[in-house]
Structure formats: C-alpha cells, structure tokens
Amino acid sequence: MKQLKNQQGYALLIVLLIIVLFLSISATFMAGSLSNAKQEKTVDTTNQSVASAEMGVRYYTADFKRELELIKLDVSAETQLRINDLIACIQPPRETRCDSDAKIDIIEDQIDEDMRALYIQKILAKVNELNALAAGTPVQPFTAEQISYAVSSAAGATVDSTGTVTTDPDAVKKIKVDLVTAGTSEAISKELKALFNIQVPDTFLNPSEALTIETVINTTKPNVTYTDIFDAAEPTISCTALLADLTKELKEGEKRPSPIYECKLAEGETLTAIISLLKSKGFSPTDFKVFTDDFAKNVCPKSCNILDLEGINLSVDTIDENAFNNMNNLINANIIVNGVLASGNNLINLGKNDSRQIIIVKELDVGSNIQNLYYTNLLVLGDSDATEKDSKLQWGSNFEVDNYSKLCIDIDQILPEDLKRLSEEIKFTNSGSLIYYSRYAPDFFLKDNKGFNDTARTTQFVKRSPDYTTFLAACDVKLSQTIIDTTEVAVPNVLEPDFDFEVEY
Numbered sequence: 001m002k003q004l005k006n007q008q009g010y011a012l013l014i015v016l017l018i019i020v021l022f023l024s025i026s027a028t029f030m031a032g033s034l035s036n037a038k039q040e041k042t043v044d045t046t047n048q049s050v051a052s053a054e055m056g057v058r059y060y061t062a063d064f065k066r067e068l069e070l071i072k073l074d075v076s077a078e079t080q081l082r083i084n085d086l087i088a089c090i091q092p093p094r095e096t097r098c099d100s101d102a103k104i105d106i107i108e109d110q111i112d113e114d115m116r117a118l119y120i121q122k123i124l125a126k127v128n129e130l131n132a133l134a135a136g137t138p139v140q141p142f143t144a145e146q147i148s149y150a151v152s153s154a155a156g157a158t159v160d161s162t163g164t165v166t167t168d169p170d171a172v173k174k175i176k177v178d179l180v181t182a183g184t185s186e187a188i189s190k191e192l193k194a195l196f197n198i199q200v201p202d203t204f205l206n207p208s209e210a211l212t213i214e215t216v217i218n219t220t221k222p223n224v225t226y227t228d229i230f231d232a233a234e235p236t237i238s239c240t241a242l243l244a245d246l247t248k249e250l251k252e253g254e255k256r257p258s259p260i261y262e263c264k265l266a267e268g269e270t271l272t273a274i275i276s277l278l279k280s281k282g283f284s285p286t287d288f289k290v291f292t293d294d295f296a297k298n299v300c301p302k303s304c305n306i307l308d309l310e311g312i313n314l315s316v317d318t319i320d321e322n323a324f325n326n327m328n329n330l331i332n333a334n335i336i337v338n339g340v341l342a343s344g345n346n347l348i349n350l351g352k353n354d355s356r357q358i359i360i361v362k363e364l365d366v367g368s369n370i371q372n373l374y375y376t377n378l379l380v381l382g383d384s385d386a387t388e389k390d391s392k393l394q395w396g397s398n399f400e401v402d403n404y405s406k407l408c409i410d411i412d413q414i415l416p417e418d419l420k421r422l423s424e425e426i427k428f429t430n431s432g433s434l435i436y437y438s439r440y441a442p443d444f445f446l447k448d449n450k451g452f453n454d455t456a457r458t459t460q461f462v463k464r465s466p467d468y469t470t471f472l473a474a475c476d477v478k479l480s481q482t483i484i485d486t487t488e489v490a491v492p493n494v495l496e497p498d499f500d501f502e503v504e505y
Contacts, residue, residue: 052185053183057181124156127154133150150181152182158172225469229336246281292314307327312334345368362382378405383413404430433463
C-alpha cells in the first residue's frame with residue numbers, strides 16, 4: 001500500500017531558484033564578455049590609428065629625405081653655374097670684377113653666402129609645402145580599410161650652434177623641423193610628432209680641391225729694344241700650315257699656341273689671301289706676324305699702291321729691301337723692314353682712314369716725295385750691324401710730316417749729311433712732329449733759311465727722348481707678348497646632408 005507524502009511544492013521552488021541562480025551567473029559572465037570584446041575592439045582601433053600615424057611619419061619622412069637629395073643637387077648645380085661664370089670672368093679678356101686674387105676671394109665668399117641662403121630657403125619652402133598638406137585630403141593607404149593618415153602641421157626653424165633660433169643665414173648651423181601626422185581608424189584619431197634635424201654645411205665650396213685655371217694673357221712687352229724689333233729668327237712654318245694647326249681638333253694633352261702667331265708666306269701664298277682666310281676662320285689679323293722675303297710677289301703682285309693690311313704685322317726680309325717702288329695710300333699697316341725701304345718714287349697719302357699705322361725701317365731711301373702722312377709713324381732706327389752714323393735717311397724732293405704723324409729717328413745711326421739736310425728741309429704741318437733718341441749727341445735743331453738754329457720751330461715740333469724705351473713708346477711702338485697666368489678657383493663642395501629624426505609617441 002503506497003504512502004503519500006505532502007511536499008507542499010518545495011521541490012519545484014528549489015528547482016526554480018537554482019534556474020534563476022544559473023541564469024544570473026550566466027548573465028554576469030555574458031555582460032563581462034561583451035564588455036571585454038568592446039574594450040578589445042577599442043584598443044584595436046586605437047592601435048590601428050597609431051599604426052596609421054606611424055605610416056604617415058614613415059611616408060612623409062621618406063618623401064622629405066628624397067626632396068632633400070633633390071635640393072642638394074639643385075644647390076650643387078647652381079653653385080657650379082656660379083663657378084663657371086667666375087671662370088669665364090677670369091678668361092681673357094679678364095673682366096675688372098675679377099682681375100685680382102682679392103676680388104676673386106670676394107666673389108667666392110658671395111657664392112658661398114648665396115648658396116647657404118638658397119639651401120635654407122629651399123628646405124623651408126619644402127616645410128611650408130608639407131604644412132599646406134594639412135588642409136588636403138587624408139591619405140587612405142588601403143581602400144578596403146577604414147584607416148588614413150594626414151599631415152596635421154609642419155613647422156621649421158633655423159638655429160645656431162647653441163640651439164637658439166636665428167634669422168642670420170651666416171649663423172645658421174641647423175634647421176629643425178617639427179612634423180605632426182595624424183592617423184585615423186574608424187573615427188579614432190591619434191597624432192605622432194616627428195622631429196627632423198638638418199645640418200647646414202659650413203661652406204658650399206671646397207677650396208682644398210681648387211681648380212687651377214690657366215689663362216693666356218696678351219700683354220705689352222716692357223722695355224722694348226732694337227733687337228726685339230728686328231728679330232733675326234724667322235719662323236719656318238707657312239701661314240697655311242699654321243692656320244691648319246690652329247683649327248685642327250686637339251688630342252688629349254695637346255694645347256694650341258697662343259698669339260702672337262708667327263708664320264712665313266710660302267711660295268704661292270699671298271698676304272691678301274691669308275688675311276681673307278684668317279677672317280673666315282674667326283681670327284683677327286692683328287694677332288698674326290707674317291714674314292716675307294718677296295714683298296712684291298707676296299704682298300702686292302699687281303701694285304704696291306692702295307694696300308689695306310687690316311692691322312696684320314708684316315716683317316720684310318733684309319734681302320728683299322728693293323721690293324718697293326711706289327707705296328702710296330697704305331692703310332692699317334704695321335710693317336717692319338729689316339733693311340732699306342727703297343721706294344723709287346713717292347711715299348704719299350698714307351693712313352687716310354684715320355687709323356694709326358707704324359712703319360719701321362733700318363734705312364730710308366725714297367726717290368721722290370714723302371708727303372701727306374695721316375696717322376702714320378715712320379721710324380728710321382739705323383742698321384746696327386753697320387758703323388754708327390752710316391745709315392741712310394734720304395728722299396728726293398719734299399719731306400713733310402703732318403696730320404698726327406711722327407718721324408722717329410735714332411740720330412746716332414744716321415749719316416751726318418742726311419741729318420743736316422733733314423734739319424734744313426723737313427716741314428711740319430698740323431700736329432706732325434719729330435721724336436729722336438741719342439745716347440751722347442747734342443740736341444737736334446731745325447734750321448731756318450739762313451742755316452741758324454730755329455729754336456721756336458724746334459720747340460714746337462721736335463722732342464728728344466731720354467732713353468730708348470721711352471723713345472719707342474713715344475712713337476707708339478708696342479710689342480705684344482703672351483704670359484700664362486694661373487688662378488685657383490674653388491670647386492663646389494659635394495653636399496652630403498646630415499639628416500636625423502626621432503618620433504614622439
């Protein structure tokens with residue numbers, strides 16, 4: 001027989017309580033889990049924004065370093081252009097702004113100063129470009145991700161050796177750049193600051209690697225002597241061969257000769273043709289001294305009247321002393337006759353283009369008139385190989401020196417009877433004059449029509465030179481010579497910018 005017990009529902013109540021207890025515990029664990037998941041997501045998002053900001057730092061740092069290399073190349077190229085300009089200034093004809101070492105040093109200092117200012121200016125301009133990116137669109141490196149980075153700000157400052165901000169370019173030792181980048185991930189943004197330190201070189205030139213510039217300078221030979229004028233050594237090279245040498249392509253190590261270029265007219269060469277050839281090749285006839293032993297054939301095969309030598313220097317051999325007949329209307333001539341200029345007829349109407357010309361002879365023997373000389377200096381220096389007072393200065397009828405012309409004579413070399421006749425008969429018009437030199441002879445006087453010293457005319461037209469160099473200089477005789485001048489010019493320094501940076505988290 002079953003016995004029935006009355007539990008009054010306690011078992012059900014206990015079960016319900018246990019169920020409630022388990023549900024409460026489960027809810028607590030679920031809430032904690034949900035909270036942890038949210039926190040982890042927030043941390044992950046924050047980390048992504050920091051990582052994004054780091055990506056921005058790396059990107060803009062790499063870009064800045066690349067730009068710095070380009071700035072270095074630009075400044076080096078500009079420095080080289082300035083150095084090239086200095087080299088061009090030094091090349092003859094040297095400009096007055098660089099005609100001394102002191103002036104060259106000043107130019108180099110200015111180049112250094114300008115390049116320093118340019119270097120600083122370009123770097124700060126790049127910083128301003130970075131700062132302008134703050135107003136632009138952020139960079140989204142991965143299109144499928146909600147992350148991006150951008151420049152928040154960029155600022156640069158020039159500082160001296162103590163780290164103090166300065167605006168004096170000469171005092172600047174370093175450029176400090178503060179670059180702030182922001183990284184964003186799902187609306188969470190974090191910023192990182194990159195600090196750049198860019199060293200500014202002390203100099204943009206490298207004097208220890210100076211470039212030596214050799215320049216050929218044409219200058220006037222000081223203390224010109226008789227021997228300098230009547231140089232017995234003649235060149236062996238023909239003028240055509242010399243011009244070929246001057247225009248050929250040079251091999252490594254070869255150098256062209258420098259003016260004054262000397263050559264000799266060979267068989268078949270005429271002075272007129274050589275002058276035309278020189279000009280066609282871009283040369284100036286004044287840079288050439290041409291020797292000839294056949295004046296009539298090489299210089300004036302048809303007639304010696306109406307010659308234009310275009311400033312070329314012509315030396316006539318002593319064995320060709322009888323080459324001249326008439327020599328009228330000569331212009332632009334610089335002629336040296338190593339003997340007697342023996343013109344059988346006249347020597348008239350010279351230099352009528354108002355350009356100074358010089359004719360130097362050892363002796364003069366003109367069969368008829370010497371007249372109408374314009375801007376022509378006629379020098380009779382005597383034959384040093386002969387006995388003193390044995391050189392001819394002779395003419396036929398009239399001898400006039402006029403129109404800014406000069407007769408220059410070494411009276412120690414001239415035949416006394418020729419000097420006596422000269423003192424009695426020579427005439428001067430306009431600004432013509434006579435300049436003479438003597439080591440020991442008494443003063444030379446012009447004579448009046450009674451044979452007495454004409455002191456007034458002598459004072460007006462005649463001048464004695466105290467020495468031979470002064471005598472030649474007074475007669476405008478100048479011999480060119482070339483000298484090699486060496487000048488050291490600094491070369492551009494190879495810029496290796498000292499660049500470092502750190503990141504503040």
